[in-house]
Structure formats: C-alpha cells, structure tokens
Amino acid sequence: MFWSATLLLTVVHLCLAKPLAPRWDNLAEKHSWADIPRGWEYLSPAPADMVFDLRVGLKQGKIEDLIENLMETSDPNHERYGKHLSQAEVDTLIAPHPESVNAVESWLDYHGIGAQHTNWSNDWVIVRVTVAQAERMLGAKYNVYHHSASSERVVRTLSYSLPRDLHSRVDVVAPTTYFATVRSMRATSFLQPNLKLTEGVSQATDISNGRVPASCGTKITLECLHTLYNTKGYVPTSTATNKIGVAGYLDEFANYADLEIFFQKFRKDAVGSNFTTIQVNGGGNDQNKPGVEANLDIQYTTGITFPTPNIYYSTGGSPPFKPDSQTPTNTNEPYLDWLNFIFNQTTIPQVISTSYGDDEQTVPRDYAIRVCNMFARLGSMGTTVFFSSGDFGVGGGDCQANDGTKQVRFQPSFPASCPFVTTVGGTVKVNPETAVDFSGGGFSNYFLQPPYQAKAVIPYLANLKLKNAGLFNIAGRAYPDLAAQGAGFQVVVNKTVVSVGGTSASAPAVAGVFTLLNDFRIANGKPSLGFINPLIYSRASGFNDIVSGSNPGCGSEGFTAVEGWDPVTGLGTPDFLKLKEML
Structure with a gap:
C-alpha cells in the first residue's frame, strides 16, 4: 500500500x-x-x-486593446482624439x-x-x-x-x-x-447606356451661381458633385503629405489616356496631371484594356481632390487553375492579399476607397472577423476606409440562407457590414436628393451594433415597428453610414464618355470629400481624420439628410429613407463647408 x-x-x-x-x-x-x-x-x-x-x-495578442484605443482616438469628445498609433505600436498590440x-x-x-x-x-x-x-x-x-x-x-x-x-x-x-475570389467578387458599378451623354462642361454656366441644375439629376459630372457637396473653390495645399488610394481588383486597369480626356472635358485645370499605379500580388496595368470600374474610381477621386496625389492599387490573384501545375498557385484571398501588402508599406494613404464586396453569408465568420479587425488596424494608424454598400438593396436573388435552412432573410454585404469601415450608399436626383433604389443597406448578421451609432439607429428601429420583422438582425451593425450620388456618372472609357451607376460611384465621391477635409486639417497642423464613424455619428449636422426613397430587394420593399439615419442613405450626403467648419 x-x-x-x-x-x-x-x-x-x-x-x-x-x-x-x-x-x-x-x-x-x-x-x-x-x-x-x-x-x-x-x-x-x-x-x-x-x-x-x-x-x-x-x-492577435491585444486586439481588444487596439479596438479600445481606436474608439478613444476616433471620438471627438475624448482627450486622445486624433492621436493615431504608429505601425510599430500597432504591431506590438497585435503580436x-x-x-x-x-x-x-x-x-x-x-x-x-x-x-x-x-x-x-x-x-x-x-x-x-x-x-x-x-x-x-x-x-x-x-x-x-x-x-x-x-x-x-x-x-x-x-x-x-x-x-x-x-x-x-x-x-x-x-x-x-x-x-470568393477576385473574379467572383462583385464590383458595385454598372453601365447605364440608356442615359444620354453629357459632352464637355456645358453645366458650368448653370452651376456658377451655386445652384444645382436639374441636369445633374440624370447626368453627374465633377461640377455637379462640387456644387452638391460644397467643395467648389477649395484648393488643396497639403499635397506633400496627404494622399488618397483606390483599391482595384478584377483585372480592372485605370487608364492614363482616358483620364487626360476626362480632365479635358470636365476639369481643364488638371490637364497634364496623373495618378500612380501600384501593382499588388501580380496585379496588372494593361493600358490597352481600360476598365469601367477602375476609370470611374480614379477619374472621380482625382477630379475631386486635384492636385492631391492619387494611388491606384491594381490587385491581382486570379490566374486560371491548372491541374497539371507543380508550381505554387495564387490562392485568391483578395482582401488579405491587399491588406497584408499595405501593412508592409512605409506610408499609407490617409483615405482608401474600395468598391467591391460579397454577400456576408458567403464569407466564413472567422475570416470576416479577422479581415474586419485588419480594417480597425488601418483606422488606428490614421486611415479612413470607405466601402460601397452594394447595388442590390437589402439583397439580390432569392435571399435564402446558406446554412441549410434556406430561410429567406435580407442579405447584408461584407466588408460593408464591418463596423470599422465607413460604408457609402447611393442617392439620385437633385433639389432634393433622394435614395437610389439599388442602394445597399441593412444590418449585419456577424457584427453587433457598435456603440457609436446606437443613438442614431435605435430611433429608426423604434419607428420601424414590425415592418420587415424577422428578415434582419435588429442587433446588428447597421449600414450604410453615408451616401452620395450613385447614377449617371460621366466616365471616359476607351476615349468615349459613358454613363455609369452604382454605389461604386458613391464611395469615391465621399472619399474625395473627406480627402479634402484631411487636407484642411493637415494644413492647420492637425492629424488626419482616421476612422471617422464616431465623429460623423456625433456630428450629423454636417450632412444633408435624405428623407425619401427606398431599397427594395428579397421580394420586399426593403427599408425607407426617413429623417435622421436610415439603412438606405445612412446619415446623408456630405456638406464640405459644414464639416470643415466643425473640424
């Protein structure tokens, strides 16, 4: 024993x-x-x-600390507002x-x-x-x-x-x-061939008095946007520091010659200027194949922000699979590829605009959370990340859940549903603007509603009562956050002006406005805005409230734009002068 x-x-x-x-x-x-x-x-x-x-x-070792820090440095009422982290500080937190x-x-x-x-x-x-x-x-x-x-x-x-x-x-x-792969991602833009084209800058005389002409209700030019969002006359001065980037995929190439024609037609003082293309993960730059999406993005970001430096990231990763290949193949993880590249750069643009996305339910939850946290990392370092909200209202197709139940529910979009990006919906018409019917919007099934938007979203849900009950997650992160024009953009593609619509147009328009706001801040010795959501939800008076229109989908009427925040146009469209005054 x-x-x-x-x-x-x-x-x-x-x-x-x-x-x-x-x-x-x-x-x-x-x-x-x-x-x-x-x-x-x-x-x-x-x-x-x-x-x-x-x-x-x-x-990631201290991701909760990084997110807590992000909320503090993004809150205009906090003593640490604007104190962005360095790359080294972020690396220490996420190690x-x-x-x-x-x-x-x-x-x-x-x-x-x-x-x-x-x-x-x-x-x-x-x-x-x-x-x-x-x-x-x-x-x-x-x-x-x-x-x-x-x-x-x-x-x-x-x-x-x-x-x-x-x-x-x-x-x-x-x-x-x-x-999802690069080629199967959705670009949130589409041609609108039935719209008559606008030649030259004939609207300039109509807009010179500060009024928005009725023609802007069907055909959008730079002059329309400058007048609608009060950026007309502002000349950037912080061009040695301030930058804006556009993340491009799908073998979409922004074309230098088309941009020159665009400037000749719509912004003559920018003629002769250009943008920089950075090729990521084997991304191309074929100037013989101008892309509609790429040209839309770069023509309007450069046009709004000139002479601010613009960078177009051509992200590759879509070669056909060859069963007999013994060499390493590209594994087509578009967001990871681009994010891992950008974090290895010595400087990162203060604003990034992206016009691609997937149905949230097609993205594994663990993958979505990890990518979303990487966007929080960007915000912590002082970069504002914009995503288009999508072009299918509350959801396209039959909207059946892919968990085996086949239950019909609204289909949120990712990364639009990530609480650490700023998501942009669409409007149409002028005097006043109204929600465009394809504007993506709704509530995430993966991410909870962040505290910064509770005061704006809770009243909307209370007034909604039982409408759309059971079709969406009332506790989810709500989007979009903002909106801008989304139809009739005049874009030069292969030397010809075409009309393009989609929230792909809305996102770079808003990104351009906030790039100008960054320019103003930097010129006054202040840091870039970084993650703006806590700011904009606390300063909603800086936006033009959109109170009409809806975003049908999934066999329903979707949501309706109302006074205050709504899941069609968010807080509304930006007013540069009001925002500049507040900042």
Missing part, C-alpha cells in the same frame, strides 16, 4: 509539474458549409501534389502571445514542416504545403470548384478543422472555406 500511494503521488506531481503535451491529431471543426456555396460547382479532387501557400492567422507561436510551430513540426517552408510575419505565418499535407493538417478534403459566371476555378474545401489546442490560438486558416 505504501509503494502504491508513493507512486500515485509521484504521478500526480509529474502531471502538475509538466502539463501533458498537446495532441495535434485531436481535431475539432473550425468552419464548414452545409452545401457548396451558390454559384460554384464541384469539378474534381485537387491534385494531391499541388503546392500552395497556406496562411495561418494567429490570435500573438509567445505560447501561441510556440504551439503553432510545434503543430507544424509534428507535420514535418520545417522553417525552410514557413514565412512568419507578426500575426501570420505562410506555410508552403502540398494539398495532401494541408488535408492531413486540417482534416479537410480539397477539391477544384468552378464559378460559371466568371469562369474561375479554385481549390477550396467545404470544411476544415484544427487541433483542439489551437482553437484558442488561431483565428483563421486560408484558403479553406472562403470561396
């Missing part, structure tokens, strides 16, 4: 002194889809010996705990993956693996899937798992269950 007791105590002592080693074969599901995501079809198993880069996003790093290294070592096959970058590690290795590591089955609308082929899995000991240490692994 004595020896048995002694042995027992020894075993207990050893267990307390040295925890049991993790079991890297004890897997638990991280994410899965009930069905193949809509728009995709199975083609074949992925070749076992195909090599690709697997990204592992480690839990994973050393135990998480050790655990992931041990897991990789267990699977025979040494340092020569890994590339660490603070909270991410990129691992060069074969499909067979990834399947063993993640308890997954990778297949080739085809997206008929874009002819895109990708390698993805319908589910993946991680060892139980890693669930608290790893946020996301990609590519796994996120099926």
